[in-house]
Every structure is written in structure tokens, then in C-alpha cells.
Amino acid sequence: MSAPTDMAGRPVAVIGAGLVGSGWAIVFARAGFAVRVFDQNAATLAAFGQAVGDSLADLQRFGLVDDPAAIAARMSVAGSLAEAVDGVAYVQESVFERVDVKCALYEQLDAVLGPETIVGSSSSGIPASAFTEGLASRSRCLIAHPVNPPYLVPVVELVPAPWTDAAAVAATRSLMQAVGQVPVTLTREVQGFVLNRLQGALLREAWALFDEGYCSAQDIDNTVCHGLGLRWSFMGPFETIDLNAPAGVRDYAERLGGLYLDIVRSRADPQPWGDALVGRVEAERRGRLPLSGLPGRCRWRDQRLMALAAHKRAMAEETGE
Amino acid sequence: MSAPTDMAGRPVAVIGAGLVGSGWAIVFARAGFAVRVFDQNAATLAAFGQAVGDSLADLQRFGLVDDPAAIAARMSVAGSLAEAVDGVAYVQESVFERVDVKCALYEQLDAVLGPETIVGSSSSGIPASAFTEGLASRSRCLIAHPVNPPYLVPVVELVPAPWTDAAAVAATRSLMQAVGQVPVTLTREVQGFVLNRLQGALLREAWALFDEGYCSAQDIDNTVCHGLGLRWSFMGPFETIDLNAPAGVRDYAERLGGLYLDIVRSRADPQPWGDALVGRVEAERRGRLPLSGLPGRCRWRDQRLMALAAHKRAMAEETGE
Numbered sequence: 122m123s124a125p126t127d128m129a130g131r132p133v134a135v136i137g138a139g140l141v142g143s144g145w146a147i148v149f150a151r152a153g154f155a156v157r158v159f160d161q162n163a164a165t166l167a168a169f170g171q172a173v174g175d176s177l178a179d180l181q182r183f184g185l186v187d188d189p190a191a192i193a194a195r196m197s198v199a200g201s202l203a204e205a206v207d208g209v210a211y212v213q214e215s216v217f218e219r220v221d222v223k224c225a226l227y228e229q230l231d232a233v234l235g236p237e238t239i240v241g242s243s244s245s246g247i248p249a250s251a252f253t254e255g256l257a258s259r260s261r262c263l264i265a266h267p268v269n270p271p272y273l274v275p276v277v278e279l280v281p282a283p284w285t286d287a288a289a290v291a292a293t294r295s296l297m298q299a300v301g302q303v304p305v306t307l308t309r310e311v312q313g314f315v316l317n318r319l320q321g322a323l324l325r326e327a328w329a330l331f332d333e334g335y336c337s338a339q340d341i342d343n344t345v346c347h348g349l350g351l352r353w354s355f356m357g358p359f360e361t362i363d364l365n366a367p368a369g370v371r372d373y374a375e376r377l378g379g380l381y382l383d384i385v386r387s388r389a390d391p392q393p394w395g396d397a398l399v400g401r402v403e404a405e406r407r408g409r410l411p412l413s414g415l416p417g418r419c420r421w422r423d424q425r426l427m428a429l430a431a432h433k434r435a436m437a438e439e440t441g442e
Numbered sequence: 443m444s445a446p447t448d449m450a451g452r453p454v455a456v457i458g459a460g461l462v463g464s465g466w467a468i469v470f471a472r473a474g475f476a477v478r479v480f481d482q483n484a485a486t487l488a489a490f491g492q493a494v495g496d497s498l499a500d501l502q503r504f505g506l507v508d509d510p511a512a513i514a515a516r517m518s519v520a521g522s523l524a525e526a527v528d529g530v531a532y533v534q535e536s537v538f539e540r541v542d543v544k545c546a547l548y549e550q551l552d553a554v555l556g557p558e559t560i561v562g563s564s565s566s567g568i569p570a571s572a573f574t575e576g577l578a579s580r581s582r583c584l585i586a587h588p589v590n591p592p593y594l595v596p597v598v599e600l601v602p603a604p605w606t607d608a609a610a611v612a613a614t615r616s617l618m619q620a621v622g623q624v625p626v627t628l629t630r631e632v633q634g635f636v637l638n639r640l641q642g643a644l645l646r647e648a649w650a651l652f653d654e655g656y657c658s659a660q661d662i663d664n665t666v667c668h669g670l671g672l673r674w675s676f677m678g679p680f681e682t683i684d685l686n687a688p689a690g691v692r693d694y695a696e697r698l699g700g701l702y703l704d705i706v707r708s709r710a711d712p713q714p715w716g717d718a719l720v721g722r723v724e725a726e727r728r729g730r731l732p733l734s735g736l737p738g739r740c741r742w743r744d745q746r747l748m749a750l751a752a753h754k755r756a757m758a759e760e761t762g763e
Contacts, residue, residue, distance in 0.1 A: 276669030303668040305661040313705045315665045321705040326643035340626040342678020347624040348597030350674030355746045357663020371724045378715040384634045384642040385712040394699040403692045432753045
């Protein structure tokens with residue numbers, strides 16, 4: 122892993138020091154970058170060090186980092202936005218996801234940004250065109266949407282606004298690869314980007330099957346976590362079908378394209394996740410896990426993600442993937 | 443794991459000794475059942491022992507079975523269909539997936555089946571109602587659809603025909619749990635069952651995003667195998683969203699239901715996987731992996747599945763899941 126030439130050796134800034142921002146700080150510092158952190162909320166900034174320390178301790182416990190102290194030592198808290206971005210090659214913005222909040226921050230950023238600094242936004246839904254149009258720096262702004270936490274789930278979606286320079290996208294892609302993330306590059310904006318569109322398509326079918334009484338929510342979950350999701354944890358949907366017919370993806374499409382078209386056509390009328398329907402899934406979920414158990418189960422999920430990351434790293438080393 | 447009382451100690455029959463049937467033989471024999479195997483094609487039956495031996499050796503190498511010889515010793519090849527099913531509690535049928543082939547076999551089966559024997563079909567697409575309607579044994583016939591190979595991917599979809607007894611479904615569910623599979627029970631037939639409907643929904647969005655030029659097939663694959671698919675390898679889509687909002691699934695639906703409805707509405711007009719479109723994905727895939735590389739990559743996939751199964755077993759033992 123090596124950073125793009127013009128970014129190597131220069132610090133990066135993380136603006137917004139909450140859950141997402143602190144995750145990004147770990148990603149960059151783990152890869153050797155000096156990270157300057159800033160948040161306009163003093164309480165968030167005060168909690169940042171503890172949050173990062175806890176995450177790094179977990180990562181060390183699962184063999185995913187060697188020297189937490191050295192990683193933490195690369196992070197510094199900046200006294201102002203201007204100080205945070207001074208001389209940095211890249212800014213990862215992770216402030217609260219609301220258009221007015223983004224607009225206000227980007228106006229301030231625009232005034233203090235160096236002439237070559239690129240800004241990636243962690244926005245999961247708002248496109249960059251909604252908050253960068255009027256900026257002098259708009260050609261260097263794009264979406265760099267992570268999954269939480271980014272130091273365990275490496276995919277990051279890069280989505281340019283209509284005015285984003287291709288060079289800014291390419292440089293961000295190189296940087297993300299250099300820090301161990303897996304960038305996915307979109308050619309233009311689309312609602313939900315790629316990840317949530319794929320998730321949304323599967324969820325739509327899951328809700329409909331449950332709604333129509335075909336099976337329980339638990340059985341739908343089991344179909345994924347003891348079936349479909351196993352392959353998808355190490356190869357994507359196209360590779361999966363490419364390997365599922367003797368002569369590859371065309372062979373598969375010829376055999377099963379008709380079935381899949383019929384399935385999709387049977388879902389021609391999208392319905393909202395209605396209140397009564399949500400209530401029925403909620404009742405089943407709360408029967409398995411009371412609301413008070415959610416935080417503990419989230420810790421279980423994070424530990425499973427860590428163990429899976431360690432497993433995938435070992436596999437990659439073994440098979441040279 | 444213990445088998446349903448009336449099935450414990452009695453052999454099971456595996457009819458159809460190809461890839462799917464030999465996988466099932468391993469599942470049942472691994473759990474301690476005597477397995478009688480039959481195939482009307484002598485060449486398939488002749489190759490069965492070698493295929494099972496190879497798979498068992500792989501499983502041993504990954505620490506997934508202790509004593510391959512003892513497992514293989516529980517399997518026997520029957521000289522006829524009647525001999526195979528004589529006195530068995532359960533038949534797993536895995537013959538070629540074509541209605542006329544299934545119909546011909548079930549007619550023969552019907553004539554030799556014991557009065558309480560249940561028959562589960564490995565059919566991935568044809569519903570049981572299409573080949574069991576006229577049978578005396580039809581109330582004991584259902585679909586028991588595995589994912590390949592069933593000894594590594596535990597989900598099995600149980601789908602009753604309109605005339606299948608609830609008791610036959612319940613007994614099959616118990617048997618599948620007893621042999622370490624994860625049964626998913628549908629209340630009635632639906633095209634594609636659950637697993638392929640969920641896969642089809644995600645594939646539909648994947649093909650559309652690629653077709654519209656948003657990103658490469660490889661980047662769509664990366665979005666899944668370095669993103670969405672990580673969580674889905676140990677928890678399903680409902681549990682995923684239940685843990686992704688502070689107050690659970692209702693909270694999540696209130697925050698994001700609108701976005702997901704918009705996404706689904708933007709896909710109102712299902713298109714076939716057209717020839718030109720398939721050609722473009724095929725060209726990208728073949729650029730990464732020539733046709734001659736497919737068999738090797740399939741072995742890689744199977745080894746990754748084995749390593750993942752070993753990882754998940756270790757996690758389950760550690761966390762008591």
C-alpha cells in the first residue's frame with residue numbers, strides 16, 4: 122500500500138469527530154498518516170480520544186493492529202477548522218447528515234481550503250451536488266461514503282457531483298486504496314448510491330415475503346446468514362453467478378434469466394413499509410431481543426465483524442487474494 | 443442435535459447421486475445416519491464414491507470432520523429404487539431438474555414408498571405441486587431445497603405443496619435441524635422460493651446499475667464482498683436494520699423507509715437480462731478471469747466456503763450462538 126505521490130507524507134483532516142469521523146481517523150492513522158481532527162461541538166471533540174482508544178483496544182485484541190499507541194499518537198485535535206485543514210492533501214468530512222448543516226460547514230471550509238485539497242463527504246444519502254454548487258472548491262468535492270465502522274468494513278463509495286474533477290475522484294480512489302479501503306467509483310450521482318440501492322432491493326423483497334405470510338422474519342434472516350450471505354462475504358453477486366454455471370455468466374443468464382425476470386415482474390407495485398407491517402416485524406424482533414438487549418447485540422455484531430476481518434485477512438495472506 | 447424420535451436410528455435414502463445428492467449423503471452420514479444411495483444412471487453411481495471421498499478429505503483438511511472413513515462407511519449403494527427406500531424414514535430426492543424427469547421418478551417412488559416415509563425434493567425451481575399431485579404419497583412430499591454444497595451452506599428451504607401434511611413439514615424441519623442444517627419453512631409455494639427471490643431482487647438492481655453505466659461489475663461485486671456481505675454472513679437483513687438505529691427496526695423504518703421506497707419506485711419497469719447487456723458483463727468478467735480459469739476459481743470458492751464454515755463454527759462455540 123502506498124499513497125498517491127502528492128498525498129504521501131501530508132496530513133489528512135477529519136472534520137466531524139463523532140462515530141463516523143473517529144472511525145475514519147483510525148483508518149488514516151493506521152495507514153501511517155498524520156490526522157488532524159476537528160469538531161464544532163466541544164463535547165464530541167472531548168469524547169473523541171476515548172472512543173478511538175476503545176476501538177483500537179478492540180482491534181488489537183483481534184490481532185488487527187499491532188501498536189495502538191503509535192496509531193493514536195498520529196492523531197491531533199485542531200483548535201479550529203482553519204488549523205485542521207491547513208496544508209492537508211485530503212479532508213474527510215463527517216458532520217451531521219442534514220443539508221443545512223453540510224451547507225454551513227462547506228461554506229466555512231471553502232474559505233480556508235488550500236488550492237489543491239480534496240474533500241470527501243461521508244454522506245450516506247445527500248449527494249454532493251446538494252451542498253457544493255456555489256463553492257470555489259466545488260471541483261474538488263465528492264462523496265466518499267463509508268460503511269460503519271470503516272476500519273472493519275472497507276468499502277467506500279466515491280460519488281462525484283456533476284462538477285467534480287475526474288482527477289479529484291482518481292486521487293481519492295488512490296488514497297483509499299493506499300489506506301486499505303476498497304473504493305467503488307460511481308460515474309455520477311444516483312439516489313442511495315450503490316450499496317443502499319442493493320440493500321434496498323433485497324429488503325424490499327424481504328418485507329414483501331414477510332408481509333404476504335410466506336415465512337417469518339427469522340427464516341428470511343436465516344436464508345441470508347446461513348445461505349446467500351456466506352458467498353457474498355468473499356465474492357460479489359456477479360462473480361457468484363459467473364461461477365454458478367459451467368460456461369460462466371452468459372450460461373447462467375440463459376438458464377435462469379427467465380426465472381429472475383418472472384420474480385421481479387411479480388413485484389411490480391412497490392409498497393411503503395407500512396406501520397402495521399413494521400409493527401409485525403418489530404413484534405417478532407422484540408420477541409427475540411428486547412430493546413434493552415440492542416446495545417449488547419451491537420457489541421456482538423462489532424466483535425463478529427472484527428473476527429471476520431481477521432479471518433478475511435488470514436485468507437488473503439494465504440491465497441494471495 | 444438429535445433426530446425426531448420416529449426418524450432416529452432409521453436410514454435415509456438419497457435418490458440421485460450427482461453433485462447435489464452426494465452433498466446430501468455427506469450431510470446425513472456426518473450426522474450419524476445410515477444413507478442408502480441410488481441413481482438410475484450407472485455412471486453417476488459409479489462416480490459417487492470418489493466424489494464423496496474427495497469432499498470428505500477437503501472437510502477433514504479444514505477441521506470440519508474428524509473421521510471421513512467412518513462417515514463414508516455409513517453410506518451404501520442400493521441396487522434398486524425399492525431397495526434404497528425400503529424402511530427409510532426420509533428420502534432426499536436430487537434427480538435432474540426437469541418436470542418430466544421428476545414426474546417419472548415420483549411415479550416409481552410412489553409404488554415402493556413405505557406408508558410413513560417423507561420425500562423432500564432438492565428442486566430449486568419446480569414446485570412440488572408440479573410433480574406430486576396424482577400420487578398416493580403426495581401428502582408426504584415437499585421441497586427441501588439446499589444450497590450447494592449442503593454440507594457447507596446449511597440453509598434448506600422447506601416448501602409444501604397445497605396437499606402436503608403439516609406434520610410432514612414439521613418432521614422434515616426437525617430432521618434438518620438434527621443433521622445440522624438450518625431449515626427455512628415457507629407456508630406455501632412461491633416462484634423462486636425465498637433464497638432465489640432475495641438473490642433475484644439484488645441481482646436485478648445490480649444489472650440495472652451496471653446497464654445504466656453507474657459503475658463496473660467489479661465495483662458492484664466489491665460493494666457486496668467488502669461491504670454488505672460482511673454482516674450478512676452472520677446476521678440477516680432484518681437483524682441488520684434492527685441493529686442499525688438506536689430504537690430498532692421501527693426507528694430504522696421511520697428514518698429510511700422513504701429513501702428505500704424511492705429507490706424501489708425508480709425500478710418500476712423490470713427488464714430482461716438482454717443479450718447485449720449480458721455480453722458487456724461477460725466481457726468484463728472474462729477480462730478478469732478467462733473461461734479456462736473458472737474451474738480453478740470454483741475450487742477457490744469452495745475452499746473459502748470451508749474456511750468460512752470453520753470460522754463460523756469457532757465463533758459459535760466461542761459466543762454460544
